[in-house]
């Protein structure tokens with residue numbers, strides 16, 4: 117796939133509402149956000165401020181209503197379902213609950229994702245790429261383990277391997293370290309950071325975890341549905 121040179125995400129004047137009629141409530145207000153290839157953007161903000169809603173709009177998991185939201189060169193506002201589905205397939209998702217399939221081994225979980233994205237690979241190539249990816253996240257000796265035999269941090273690493281194996285140009289991560297102890301959380305984000313820089317993947321990561329702020333290039337803050345000023349990490353105390 118050709119690497120992206122323009123912003124991977126380009127959002128202008130985005131509003132979002134939930135509900136109908138008298139119950140209609142505005143959740144996002146006039147959002148502007150650009151994310152460039154290889155950039156790691158952390159999104160923080162209080163519970164209920166709209167972070168997950170924005171993430172799911174960028175991920176083409178719900179339809180945007182007002183404004184402009186371009187993801188990997190595709191306009192998502194008023195987009196037909198096929199375009200949303202096609203964008204969805206180009207994004208790597210890492211969520212807190214890792215969502216591994218319990219009846220499949222680590223290798224099978226990762227390989228299944230690769231199969232969905234790369235139909236031109238032979239079985240041998242699929243298997244090699246899967247193993248290389250699991251080795252890259254430090255699970256070379258756990259490749260044939262089922263999720264129940266892995267720790268929380270190891271399962272989250274499988275989820276990262278699964279999200280990255282097809283070399284997506286955008287990763288969306290919603291609190292990937294929330295369920296992990298400090299050391300595992302740190303390891304996870306460092307793996308993501310390393311792989312992102314190597315593959316020029318852009319990452320938008322929602323977090324409440326102050327221990328990982330230094331892995332980002334930029335922090336944006338959501339408050340009451342509004343994105344507040346972006347801060348350069350270097351400027352933080």
Ligand SMILES: Nc1ncnc2c1ncn2[C@@H]1O[C@H](COP(=O)(O)OP(=O)(O)OP(=O)(O)O)[C@@H](O)[C@H]1O
Pocket residue numbers: 134135143161162163164165166167168169170
């Ligand atoms: N499907 C929905 N229908 C109606 N309201 C919703 C829906 N999803 C979210 N909301 C409301 O939208 C607001 C923003 O929720 P959202 O989940 O985006 O916040 P958040 O910042 O991700 O919170 P948290 O940090 O707790 O995950 C909340 O007031 C929530 O109740």
